Amino acid sequence: MNVFKHVLKTYFGFCTALLLAATSPWVMAQTPQRTPTPNDTLKSPKALDNKRVIIQIYAPKASDVVVSGDFTSGGKPLSLAKNDQGVWSVTVGPLQPDYYTYTLTVDGVRTMDPKNPVIKQGINSLENVMLVPGVETAFEDNRAVPHGEVREVWYQSNTLSMLRRMHIYTPPGYEKGNTKYPIFYLLHGAGDDDSGWNTVGRAGFILDNLIAAGKTKPMIVVMPNGSMPMPATSGMPDMNMMNRMRDLFASELLKDVMPYAEKNYRTLANAQNRAIAGLSMGGFQTLDVTLTRPELFDYVGVFSSGFFGSSIDEAETKYAKALNDPSFNKGKKLFWIGIGKDDFVMDANKKTLALLDKHQIKYQYKETAGGHTWINWRQYLNEYVPMLFK
Incomplete structure (x- = not known):
């Protein structure tokens, strides 16, 4: 029993020492810090009061981004515009309040909106789902x-x-x-x-x-x-x-x-x-x-x-x-x-x-x-x- 207590005491002492070392000012100063990006606070989709919705994605190295959905006229994709921070966005609507599906295509590759966890599963694909709120829903x-x-x-x-x-x-x-x-x-x-x-x-x-x-x-x-x-x-x-x-x-x-x-x-x-x-x-x-x-x-x-x-x-x-x-x-x-x-x-x-x-x-x-x-x-x-x- 004394041996067991000794092992536990040694283990916890070691863990404490590691924690103190990792959080010391000198160690933290030497550790590379991640540079914040606009993606950290980005929201998509973002419903506006006028029944419009902003869809956006952070893709600073992309050269072309479009969105397809059941809100687009004739199924034709809409192009997103890129700002100087690398955020692509488009405002759609006004739309009838309801639930809509959409997908993004970045440089020819179909992808999901990484900021929207709500999806519809199909047999060969996934689509994001977004809500335009209103009494109609x-x-x-x-x-x-x-x-x-x-x-x-x-x-x-x-x-x-x-x-x-x-x-x-x-x-x-x-x-x-x-x-x-x-x-x-x-x-x-x-x-x-x-x-x-x-x-x-x-x-x-x-x-x-x-x-x-x-x-x-x-x-x-x-x-x-x-x-x-x-x-x-x-x-x-x-x-x-x-x-x-x-x-x-x-x-x-x-x-x-x-x-x-x-x-x-x-x-x-x-x-x-x-x-x-x-x-x-x-x-x-x-x-x-x-x-x-x-x-x-x-x-x-x-x-x-x-x-x-x-x-x-x-x-x-x-x-x-x-x-x-x-x-x-x-x-x-x-x-x-x-x-x-x-x-x-x-x-x-x-x-x-x-x-x-x-x-x-x-x-x-x-x-x-x-x-x-x-x-x-x-x-x-x-x-x-x-x-x-x-």
Whole structure:
């Protein structure tokens, strides 16, 4: 014991001596000090009172910096200007209060804003997220209301022979009770993964706020990964590849995702308490699953989507049974379709509506301002959810 005490005393004495030596005026005077830079106090993005935002980055050796985002006109990048301290900046707006995504490109290299830790993850890229605050964002903000939980759930996909991840929202109070809830399958678009609706999509906060306001029933929301693994040598996906990915997703949703969610969570697993909706690629997937297995979902939502390319030509044959079923409309309490008037998939949307009209499929249609953006999709979710499970 005395030996142990001696060792400890020696050790702490050594550490103390080192600390005193390191902080002595002579040692500190000999240690090179880091020169402060503008980056030390730089803030980006910086919201201004006039609904404008300054985006900036410290890159003194760069020769060209641009920013791309869903706030730029026609997707054209904006150039940043460099000051004499090496800070590049640009002021964007005025913008409608909402959440926006953006990325910086420095001398041809795409990069993140190092001062902004808020990101949206995709299957091949990352984007920063920024907020332009205002009363218009109240429906999607993190407010002082009871909050549900969003979990990252890993499961075995027998369809793909691999582990896969999905995000699942459970409403406030789920853990403390034994109530069974309706279930809503919410699908993302191309390029994103299962985190999309939970990050920039703000789905959890939108549900929390709607439930707290008494505008919708509490529900479980399943957000699966609709992006299927692509073959290593596939190159740019053509329509045949898209159709194969569509069929693969449908198989995984029906055979893996739904059975897992409805076994492991307290759900009311029947068509009257089951909804599905998706944006863009997810809307395409929603149409496919709904018209292939119409008995599964009484509530359907299609955001900024339709049958793309040649898929419209095969749709009448592939979905003939559902399209020609006179009882199809009776099995749908809601078939809601929304799109922005400037959306680049408007042509596919119109052809899809014409197909539904031809077969007298009833739906609700809403055309809004804007294009193919999360600004619209969050609004659509906020409008769609209160119509569910009536």
